Amino acid sequence: MSGINGRSGQSRRNFLLATASTTAAPVIARTLSADAAPLPSKIDPRDPISLALEINGREHRLSLDVRTTLLDALRERLGLTGAKKGCDHGQCGACTVLIDGRRVLSCLTLAASAQGRSITTIEGLAKPDAELHPMQQAFIDHDAFQCGYCTPGQILSAIGCVHEGHAESAAAIREYMSGNLCRCGAYPNIVAAMEQAKAMMITRKE
Ligand code: FES
Numbered sequence: 001m002s003g004i005n006g007r008s009g010q011s012r013r014n015f016l017l018a019t020a021s022t023t024a025a026p027v028i029a030r031t032l033s034a035d036a037a038p039l040p041s042k043i044d045p046r047d048p049i050s051l052a053l054e055i056n057g058r059e060h061r062l063s064l065d066v067r068t069t070l071l072d073a074l075r076e077r078l079g080l081t082g083a084k085k086g087c088d089h090g091q092c093g094a095c096t097v098l099i100d101g102r103r104v105l106s107c108l109t110l111a112a113s114a115q116g117r118s119i120t121t122i123e124g125l126a127k128p129d130a131e132l133h134p135m136q137q138a139f140i141d142h143d144a145f146q147c148g149y150c151t152p153g154q155i156l157s158a159i160g161c162v163h164e165g166h167a168e169s170a171a172a173i174r175e176y177m178s179g180n181l182c183r184c185g186a187y188p189n190i191v192a193a194m195e196q197a198k199a200m201m202i203t204r205k206e
């Protein structure tokens with residue numbers, strides 16, 4: 001059978017393993033060196049690695065395949081299902097979370113690469129006394145959702161957008177939120193919610 005590069009004998013499985021080996025090895029090496037553990041002479045990308053992720057201010061220790069995405073680690077391993085898997089290809093924004101305050105697509109981010117950084121998911125936005133983040137409250141106030149599937153990603157992306165200084169006008173909000181798709185078409189309400197929340201976030205420095 002012809003393989004992915006057109007040469008016979010190159011199976012899809014071998015191609016994926018070779019690719020994973022190339023991309024995963026630096027991450028494995030960094031993980032191991034951080035713990036001052038000796039590097040094995042041969043690294044198998046299928047071996048699980050141990051890592052610690054700081055999510056919503058709490059440390060979680062995990063053992064997982066180095067190729068695991070942050071989205072799968074959150075949803076499948078930690079039960080944090082707020083981040084949604086829409087496309088799994090970086091095209092819809094439903095999986096958006098914040099890392100060190102900046103928005104990232106967790107479906108395109110290796111969990112191992114988020115080690116040592118501060119991850120925020122929708123589950124970590126409300127205060128311990130259940131007071132909602134201004135952006136969450138604004139989405140409710142403006143009915144900025146219908147089915148709600150895109151909403152966690154929209155809210156985290158909206159917070160990142162305000163922090164980046166890209167919410168100065170409705171046009172800027174539409175431009176810098178264009179990576180977050182909403183099949184229900186709640187866009188006008190999302191823009192209105194962001195304009196409300198932006199003022200409060202700036203006042204409260206959130
Ligand atoms: S699930 Fe990540 S961008 Fe769609």
Ligand code: FES
Pocket residue numbers: 144145146147148149150151181182183184185186
């Ligand atoms: S509220 Fe349904 S996809 Fe956005």
